[in-house]
Amino acid sequence: MSILHSRPALALLAALAAAPALPATAQxxxxxxxDLPAHGPLPPGETRVEIAQKIITAMQQAKLPPAYGFVNGVQTQNEPASTPVLQLWRDAGLPLGNHTWSHMNLNTNPLADWEQDVTRNEAMLQKYMGDADWRWLRYPYLAEGDTAATRAAGRRFLAGRGYKVATVTMGFGDYLYNEPYARCVAKKDSAAIARLESSYFAAADAAIVYSRSLSKALYGHDIPYVLLMHVGAFDARMLPRLLALYRERGFRFVTLEEAESAPFYRNAIDPGLPSSPDSLEAAMTARGLPLPPAPGPGLDLDALCR
Structure with a gap:
């Protein structure tokens, strides 16, 4: 979970650069x-549909396999103009999964409320997905319950409804960039936007080294990784170059189903099984292995373009 809520570390990139290189296999x-259909603030002059279309086009041009988008249905009420994003996603042959109706945090809300939030989303998913497989769930905030009892009960609930859990094993806090980007666009600060771009690429690159290093420490090799992204305006802007970066680093894109067929994800695919570490960090902790510093943006994003 810490991968997406990591603290800034200005010296991390230099430390990672000095670390032994991992083999650039076709990983x-x-x-x-x-957060479909809407994530983060809208920069002036952009719409949710335009943002989604940029993301879809970039994935199509890069010939990516179908990527799941996880839905918070409440956004169709909060921003009705964002609703066509869901049909746009489906028309592109991309699947949808459940992110709960309101992006509810299981760690800070009663289990019964969270379960109701999961089921409230299902009618919308059935509407757009039809007979296709929408029974994948991404825990909001990657929060799976703050006690063993809550976690176990939540897993039993998901197993009873036929869900699989979309675990995350790579991320670089991409969501952190969408709000400052909107501010910088509003101020027409091109120099600040260039700084955002550099920081975004550096964070993504550092996260590659970080996750691969954890996998190597745990298993002696890479596992298939599941990358968490958000449908924000800055992500849409950066995606073509970001996909090129992953290919340059030796990655081959696969579906969520393919990635989670690996043994690491066995208990995520079947929440009826006992709980197991849900992230590489958690697996390291369970094995008593020391964690390296988590990568961060290396830039004060909150202060930018204020």
């Missing part, structure tokens, strides 16, 4: 998208 990576 597997599944890209997934959270």
């Amino acid at each position: 597997q990576l599944a890209i997934t998208w959270d």
Whole structure:
């Protein structure tokens, strides 16, 4: 979970650059998208549909396999103009999964409320997915319950409804960039946007080294990774170059189903099984292995373009 809520570390990139290089094999990576149909503030002059179309076009041009988008249905009420994003996603042959109706945090809400939030989303998923497989769930905030009892009960609930869990094993806090980007666009600060771009690429690159290093420490080799992204305006802007970066680093894009067929994800695919570490960090902790510093943006994003 810490991968997406990591603290800034200005010296991390230099430390990672000095670390031994990992082999650039044709490693597997599944890209997934959270918070459909709307994530983050809109920069002036952009729409949710335009943002989604940029993301879809970039994936099509890069010939990516179908990537899951995880839906918070409440956004169709909060921003009705964002609703066509869901049909746009489906028309492109991309699947949808459940991110709960309101992006509810299981760690801070009663289990019964969270379960109701999961089921409230299902009618919308059935509408857009039909007979296709929408029974994948991404826990909001990657929060799977703050006690063993809550976690176990939540898993039993998901197993009873036929869900699989879309675990995350790579991320670089991409969501952090969408709000400052909107501010910088509003101020027409091209120099600040260039700084955002550099920081975004550096964070993505550092996260590759970080996740692969954890996998190597745990298993002596890479596992297939599941990357968490968000459907924000800055992500849409950066995606063509980001996909090129992953290919340059030796990645081959696969579906979520392909990635999670690996043994690491066995208990995520079947939440009826006992709980197991849900991230590489958690697996390291369970094995008593020390964690390296988590990568961060290396830039004060909150202060930019204020």
